[in-house]
Amino acid sequence: MRQDLSGKMSKSIELQVLGKIKRSPRGTLFFVDSFTTIANAKSANKALERLVKSEELERVAQGIYVRPVIDDYIGKVLPGIEDIAVAIAKRDRATIVPTGSYAMYKLGLTTQVPLSIVYYTDTSARKIKIGKQSITFKKASSKNLAFIGEASMLAIQALRTIGKDQATDSEIKQIKKILKNENPKRLQHDLQLAPVWIRKIIAETK
Incomplete structure (x- = not known):
């Protein structure tokens, strides 16, 4: 029961984090502490890592993430x-x-x-x-x-x-x-x- 509840909370945090990211233009950089209104640093970090695994996000450096711009010709464009x-x-x-x-x-x-x-x-x-x-x-x-x-x-x-x-x-x-x-x-x-x-x-x- 506790595992189910924990899993639902984790999924909820993940969806809230993704929702905030999608409200910003592609190419916007995010840090773990960009999500302190949603969850604590540990939970936000786990949510971000799961979003990287599901290919919603790219991790450009430790603790720095982006939803890449998609170019019609070259595909993903990461920030400089x-x-x-x-x-x-x-x-x-x-x-x-x-x-x-x-x-x-x-x-x-x-x-x-x-x-x-x-x-x-x-x-x-x-x-x-x-x-x-x-x-x-x-x-x-x-x-x-x-x-x-x-x-x-x-x-x-x-x-x-x-x-x-x-x-x-x-x-x-x-x-x-x-x-x-x-x-x-x-x-x-x-x-x-x-x-x-x-x-x-x-x-x-x-």
Whole structure:
């Protein structure tokens, strides 16, 4: 009798979890704690795992799930690694800033998608595996998180990765092209956060 009751409760939780997921657009990312109004973490986690087994959901990383977008030609389309990082930041109410080779990729300075994406953050440091890729969140100072321009932030982080006196003419040309679309006030604000040698390069792009 108890097993029957337990099974019915589990099924009820599973249906409620699936119902909430189906009310959101396909491609929306969910975490175990997205369902705290339905069940406790343990029960929600079990429901999500059952939904993965029944192929209603895909598990993209530990504790992160999605009902994939279905494309007519290529079938299931899973969220990109940046979508996952942004969803985690939103859940944690965290600020994140892309750094390193990923900043370079976002600017078009390299065509190779890095397997390891690194973000500065104001929350705890951690690493999350997403298939063959990974997201690393590095705890950073408030100065490294104070950028307000998307293009200028990426340009500064990319130049830091390239290194002083190492940027090629083509890289500087690409940065110059992208920064033309940056809000001048935001660019000016972000320049104050950059090392002097980066300020000089960016000042020449005006």
